[in-house]
Amino acid sequence: xxxxxxxxxxxxxxxxxxxxxxxxxxxxxxxxxxxxxxxxxxxxxxxxxxxxxxxxxxxxxxxxxxxxxxxxxxxxxxxxxxxxxxxxxxxxxxxxxxxxxxxxxxxxxxxxxxxxxxxxxxxxxxxxxxxxxxxxxxxxxxxxxxxxxxxxxxxxxxxxxxxxxxxxxxxxxxxxxxxxxxxxxxxxxxxxxxxxxxxxxxxxxxxxxxxxxxxxxxxxxxxxxxxxxxxxxxxxxxxxxxxxxxxxxxxxxxxxxxxxxxxxxxxxxxxxxxx
Amino acid sequence: xxxxxxxxxxxxxxxxxxxxxxxxxxxxxxxxxxxxxxxxxxxxxxxxxxxxxxxxxxxxxxxxxxxxxxxxxxxxxxxxxxxxxxxxxxxxxxxxxxxxxxxxxxxxxxxxxxxxxxxxxxxxxxxxxxxxxxxxxxxxxxxxxxxxxxxxxxxxxxxxxxxxxxxxxxxxxxxxxxxxxxxxxxxxxxxxxxxxxxxxxxxxxxxxxxxxxxxxxxxxxxxxxxxxxxxxxxxxxxxxxxxxxxxxxxxxxxxxxxxxxxxxxxxxxxxxxxxxxxxxxxxxxxxxxxxxxxxxxxxxxxxxxxxxxxxxxxxxxxxxxxx
Numbered sequence: 001x002x003x004x005x006x007x008x009x010x011x012x013x014x015x016x017x018x019x020x021x022x023x024x025x026x027x028x029x030x031x032x033x034x035x036x037x038x039x040x041x042x043x044x045x046x047x048x049x050x051x052x053x054x055x056x057x058x059x060x061x062x063x064x065x066x067x068x069x070x071x072x073x074x075x076x077x078x079x080x081x082x083x084x085x086x087x088x089x090x091x092x093x094x095x096x097x098x099x100x101x102x103x104x105x106x107x108x109x110x111x112x113x114x115x116x117x118x119x120x121x122x123x124x125x126x127x128x129x130x131x132x133x134x135x136x137x138x139x140x141x142x143x144x145x146x147x148x149x150x151x152x153x154x155x156x157x158x159x160x161x162x163x164x165x166x167x168x169x170x171x172x173x174x175x176x177x178x179x180x181x182x183x184x185x186x187x188x189x190x191x192x193x194x195x196x197x198x199x200x201x202x203x204x205x206x207x208x209x210x211x212x213x214x215x216x217x218x219x220x221x222x223x224x225x226x227x228x229x230x231x232x233x234x235x236x237x238x239x240x241x242x243x244x245x246x247x248x249x250x251x252x253x254x255x256x257x258x259x260x261x262x263x264x265x266x267x268x269x270x271x272x273x274x275x
Numbered sequence: 276x277x278x279x280x281x282x283x284x285x286x287x288x289x290x291x292x293x294x295x296x297x298x299x300x301x302x303x304x305x306x307x308x309x310x311x312x313x314x315x316x317x318x319x320x321x322x323x324x325x326x327x328x329x330x331x332x333x334x335x336x337x338x339x340x341x342x343x344x345x346x347x348x349x350x351x352x353x354x355x356x357x358x359x360x361x362x363x364x365x366x367x368x369x370x371x372x373x374x375x376x377x378x379x380x381x382x383x384x385x386x387x388x389x390x391x392x393x394x395x396x397x398x399x400x401x402x403x404x405x406x407x408x409x410x411x412x413x414x415x416x417x418x419x420x421x422x423x424x425x426x427x428x429x430x431x432x433x434x435x436x437x438x439x440x441x442x443x444x445x446x447x448x449x450x451x452x453x454x455x456x457x458x459x460x461x462x463x464x465x466x467x468x469x470x471x472x473x474x475x476x477x478x479x480x481x482x483x484x485x486x487x488x489x490x491x492x493x494x495x496x497x498x499x500x501x502x503x504x505x506x507x508x509x510x511x512x513x514x515x516x517x518x519x520x521x522x523x524x525x526x527x528x529x530x531x532x533x534x535x536x537x538x539x540x541x542x543x544x545x546x547x548x549x550x551x552x553x554x555x556x557x558x559x560x561x562x563x564x565x566x567x568x569x570x571x572x573x574x575x576x577x578x579x580x581x582x583x584x585x586x587x588x589x590x591x592x593x594x595x596x597x598x
Contacts, residue, residue: 063347103378103379104350104379105379105380111350112346112347112350112379113374113378113379115374116370116371116374118339119339119343119371119375120343121343122339122340122341122342122343122344122346122347122371122375123343123344123346123347123350123375124347125340125343125344125347126343126346126347126348126349126350126355127347127348127350127351128347129344129347130347130348130351131351133329133330133348133353134351134353152339153337153340153343153371156334156335156337156339156340157340157343157344159335159337159340160334160335160337160340160344163335
């Protein structure tokens with residue numbers, strides 16, 4: 001798929017995020033918007049998946065370890081055709097299958113329930129290990145937050161992944177630099193992220209997480225890397241695409257009000273028209 | 276046990292039954308994998324590892340990750356058994372068990388060894404008296420605590436035949452084998468009357484079943500007829516059996532190598548409060564930590580052996596007679 005196509009889809013993903021979080025009056029727009037290009041690349045370019053057959057045995061797996069950015073995942077899944085885009089407005093509402101954090105039992109296309117930080121990565125390691133044990137050649141992807149990697153369990157998981165040479169596994173760190181309480185380096189610095197993963201026997205790649213040439217190259221490099229898992233550190237902008245949300249930690253877990261919703265959607269419309 | 280000279284009774288730790296049944300099941304279930312966290316010798320999963328090294332995954336000393344890895348494996352149709360000491364898999368990794376296994380209701384079997392005070396000399400930090408309480412609160416989690424090696428093997432077999440998360444509690448110390456008889460049958464979710472009686476019901480789990488039988492023997496000598504029920508499956512509890520026996524005897528004593536808060540005693544009280552309230556006395560570890568000593572010394576000190584259970588039941592019966 002051409003970069004332009006991916007950019008157009010990502011812009012629709014961002015609209016889905018704003019629409020669903022506004023409708024829910026709660027949710028996490030900042031980290032969903034920063035990861036929108038990653039979600040788009042994974043579902044529309046990288047992964048072998050079939051929305052008509054979400055449980056296909058040989059499908060690639062994705063675990064959203066930073067589960068609070070479910071609005072981004074849901075929007076990408078809806079646009080891919082797993083469920084109607086119209087359902088996004090039911091996010092977080094009583095009776096909706098679109099729970100605040102992803103539920104594998106309810107949402108078509110969700111391979112693992114997640115939300116408690118640090119836990120998704122371990123399940124992704126289990127899937128990659130299982131593929132090796134069963135002689136299957138599918139690949140496993142998991143998306144983490146840069147705040148999330150403060151969780152010790154992430155490093156337990158990384159240690160086992162490196163030890164077991166899981167080259168069918170890709171960690172992606174959405175390095176938008178902000179967590180709820182502020183800048184990650186002020187709260188409890190996870191840096192240097194690449195060196196840490198390299199010490200855990202990963203191949204580490206730094207990319208601009210909004211540049212599809214760089215994203216494409218990184219995922220290709222991950223496929224070509226044998227004998228060790230890969231981590232892609234995606235340098236992103238929290239709130240990307242909605243100017244008043246960009247680089248503002250306060251937009252981590254707050255929904256836009258009606259006025260802000262209108263402004264955000266208008267801005268995304270303009271971006272879309274410009275593509 | 277009655278009729279047998281105590282010295283003739285075979286003594287084996289329930290964790291041995293776990294290890295040997297894993298090996299047996301490995302042949303029948305090619306999709307079964309066994310995970311450990313650097314305690315394979317102690318939890319007895321090493322027995323499986325010797326026969327099926329490629330299906331034995333040592334996760335290192337990282338229980339939280341092991342739980343998640345098992346969830347990932349189960350999501351692909353494999354059947355993981357994960358093991359560590361009860362303190363670490365039910366305690367340390369509680370939230371991982373709840374959110375990564377319990378919430379998606381994944382088919383993971385947890386074999387927790389070294390539960391309770393019979394860990395012995397290692398002392399309080401390793402003596403988990405809270406695991407039944409913790410695991411019982413997770414929706415959809417089956418909780419089993421076998422009374423001996425025979426029941427341990429039966430419980431492990433039942434666990435793999437069941438689709439869904441199961442927590443199994445095993446002990447470190449050798450304990451008498453009381454179920455080694457041809458007519459022994461095991462069914463998950465069903466308790467067993469191991470001795471009939473009419474004056475008081477003793478409901479016991481794990482190593483306390485043997486103690487309860489001993490106590491019943493002594494009580495009989497004094498004209499107190501105690502019914503003894505072995506509850507291996509604490510969740511879901513065999514409510515029908517518990518209620519029927521309470522109706523028959525009018526008073527209940529529970530006995531477990533676990534805190535009196537949240538374990539078998541609490542499960543029995545939950546059921547009786549709702550359905551047929553009768554006086555209940557809970558024998559277990561009071562609201563306190565364990566201490567270092569040999570398993571045998573601790574069982575006696577905490578009043579969980581035959582003599583201790585006898586004493587508590589006798590007092591309870593006398594107390595309730597006065598009313």
